[in-house]
Amino acid sequence: MELWYTEYQTKNVGITCKVKQTYHTEKTQYQDIALIDTEQFGKMLVLDGTVQTTIEDEFVYHEMISHVPLATHKNPKKALVIGGGDGGAIREIIKHPTIEKAVLCEIDGRVIEIAKEYLPEISCALTDEKVEVIVDDGIKYVNQHKNEFDVIMIDSTDPVGPAVGLFSKEFYKAIYECLKEDGIFVAQTESPFFHKDLIRNAFKNVESIFPIARLYTCAIPTYPSGYWSFTMGSKKYDPLETDLDSIPKLDTKYYCPQIHKAVFALPKFVSDIIK
Ligand code: SAM
Known part of the structure; x- marks a missing residue:
């Protein structure tokens, strides 16, 4: 059957x-x-x-949530992932040559254990010596750490249950405080086809806190509509001004210097969402 x-x-x-x-x-x-x-x-x-996440298309999401902010920052040394218990974002972060430490804060320790057991292709970097794994609520963690990280990635589930607060304005304010003076954060913000209000609200909130707010998108076949968005808040660096020659050569399948800029060129219906 x-x-x-x-x-x-x-x-x-x-x-x-x-x-x-x-x-x-x-x-x-x-x-x-x-x-x-x-x-x-x-x-x-x-x-x-x-x-x-799936073995076939996970590279898109994990590369795009990690390398876009890391390459936008001139010299990222310390990164934080909230959620992301599968370890895919961490795997990408430690590919970046300047990274000295990557912290993962995932609320559900069982996600980490199951990823380690069944998804070694994705979770392989969780035992790297540069990586610290914390099982706790990301909201609590961010509120307890100030002026500490160069880059923060919000690699969350959809806004239900413990992830609801990860989409709030208060949380974005705490992220701002948790970042160093030239820090950058990126959050996954769902589908431009199906979740327009969520993207509009997230962007508006990020824009009201960070001097630079940007939206970028990519194709992920197993996510709703197959088309996904990320919202970036940056204190200093603008991804549109990244010197593409300065981007380190990385072992990636989706991300490359051309994509770094191209993903910020939004289809009109997407730029209309955040007008
Ligand atoms: N990397 C995945 C992908 O490819 O889409 C993203 C999903 S990752 C598994 C999302 C994780 O966020 C889940 O494991 C969930 O337990 C975690 N999470 C939800 N709310 C959280 C919170 N408040 N603090 C920390 N982690 C949270």
Whole structure:
């Protein structure tokens, strides 16, 4: 008998994938976790019935949430990831040559353990000596650390449960305080097709706190609509002014110097969202 995974991404549309095998399911204090293997996308991490990451397309999200802010900053040494328990953003961050320390603050320790067991391709850097893993609420962590990080990535689930606060104006203010004087942060801000209000609010809030606010997008087939956005707040550096020759040569599959600038050229319907 064939087994299919279906996720309802909105009330009216979803994604369906043929399943090869179910490796693991469990309910933690925070969420339902499933680790399945699919014909099209390979191994897939699912939290509360929502695809988080897959072997086939994870490189897009993880490279784009990491390298765009890291290359925008002139000399990033210390980075923080909030959420991101699969370890994909951390794997990318430690590729960056100037990084001395990367901290991961994930609320659900089971996500980290399951990623280590079933997704070594993604979680492989979590044991690197430059990496510190903290199991705690990212909101608490950010409020307890001031003027400490060069770059912060909000690699969160959708704004439900413990992730709701990660999309609030108060949290963006705390992020501002947690960054050094020339710091940069990036948050994943969902789909320009399906989540216009979320993008509009997040951008408006970031713009009211940071002198530089930018939106960029990329293609991720397993996320709702296949088209995703990231919102950046920067205290000093503008990604549109990055000297492309200064970008380090990195082992990446999506990110490259041309993409660094190109992703900020928004389709008109997307730039209209943040007008
Ligand atoms: N890297 C993934 C991807 O490719 O889309 C992003 C999802 S990552 C697994 C999201 C993580 O955010 C989840 O593991 C969830 O437990 C975590 N999370 C949600 N709320 C959080 C909070 N308040 N503090 C820290 N982590 C949180």
